[in-house]
Amino acid sequence: MLRKNRPEFAIGGEPLGKIRGHDRELYLDVERPYPPMLRIPPYPASLETRKEVEKHINELLDMDVIRKIGHNEIVEITTPVLITWHDGKSRLCGDFRALNNEQKLTGTLYQGYFMP
Template identity: 70%
Template sequence: MEYMRGTSTKMTVCIDNAQHPYKTDIGAHSSIVAREYLQKHFPNWEKQLFPKKAKNLKSASRNITSIGTITKEIIIHHRKGNIRLNPEFVVLEDAHIQDPLEELINELKGGKSSAKLTSKQKLSLPKTFRENIPDFAIGEEPLGKMRGHNIELYLDVERPYPPVLREPPYPESLETRREIDKNVNELLDMDFIIKIGHKDIVEVTTAFVITWHDGKYRLCGDFRSLKNYNKADR
């Protein structure tokens, strides 16, 4: 999770038993929320508003008008345990909210559609994508986020071991080693596996990474490597 690494990131958090988009930024001066967003999602927000004026709030292009502050408990879900925070948000009067549908349309501008689609079908694409958003993932998200594309791997570690596990754990050929490193790096880039530190706790058994060429299998990890890779967070 990016929020554990101290970098800027977008995530989904739980507020008042509902999911909301949330962005963290290590360079942010304070937490902010638009009045328009509160009116849309929290009907009773004005009763929780503390009329405290914030000073010297500026964006990159202009000054920002604040009308007070509001405190909301946010819950960040994680497989190792939920994180609860109670940040104080500065409520902005004139902040602009970008509609998710508008953002989706902008992303589709650079895409290409099939020539077999009619004009009516092309116009319906944004709505279709929005209704089926769990079936898609953007470049920054792991492939495991896509619904219906789950991956099941089985590792037999009981004796007698499969023949592939009896082979030397690391190939002698430098060229083969380079290809294996390339494959492992690709899996890391796609978030299928992640590197873990020697102090991290591994909760699941990690599958071996096996490559093959011309019908011959080659093991590129052995039992000693289990502590170096862990299943990516999904």
Template identity: 80%
Template sequence: MYGIEIYNIKNRHITIGTNKEKKFSLYIYHMSNQDPLEEFLNEFKEVQFSANLTGKQKCSLLKILRKNTPAFAIGEEPLGKIKGHYIKIYLNVERPYPPMLRRPPYPASLETRKEIEKHINELLDMDVIRKLGNNEIVEIITPVLITWNDGKFRFCEDFRALNNCTKADRYPILRISHALDKVAKSKYITKVDCMKGFYQNGL
């Protein structure tokens, strides 16, 4: 018995063979011609399926992915946002802020300044940050670039001084053992990695 998985996205004729001694098990999954199937498959071409899944299970999974496409960040699409919740940071100082907070930007080379500007423009395009108005003043600006081993840069902010002027937010943390007990009898465990998760929180 041979299992064959075929994704015919262009409705072409497929010839399997004429050897009648071999038996084939085919699962045919139809998708509407009106939907942009080829575009969908191109967007999810990096999806890796478990080798333990059958062709029918893979088709079912593709159907679920296709139905919930808006839940995934694909390409240059805008990031999602957490609705109805904002992170609030309370300071234990008031304006005028102490000198430790009113720091000028760190000295940077021409190459570093170009990278900082590039990352700022990317954040603007993703609607993560916005430009200041004429009457708005921001006194805490300490951008920092961290270089990875592959030569790429990561854009960060140095908020160590700000942390010293921030009121502590204390709350009980769930014990790991209790969390594991709750999922001990689960049949499936799903892990979702939010793309640029910190940027999806309103501040």
């Protein structure tokens, strides 16, 4: 399916990117200020890991998958996690366990996920 519809998923020579033409808004039922269980500080990381996370974030910004937030916006919902495979490649993920637990406690957890 991805190969058949590559123009919808890829930008230039990039393998995958933002899905164009299908905008989706993500709404949370959690009001600000966020509950203390969601305010998790970033995990400790080495300088090398921080550089790799920065590289992934810049790639996502360049592909218009994510956007920069303003200085007055506070986002404490997730902590970035870098997954590194044995071949040296890495993948940036978000740790949404606390958010999922909060949503389960309040009974508002939606079972369909639009983004891995």
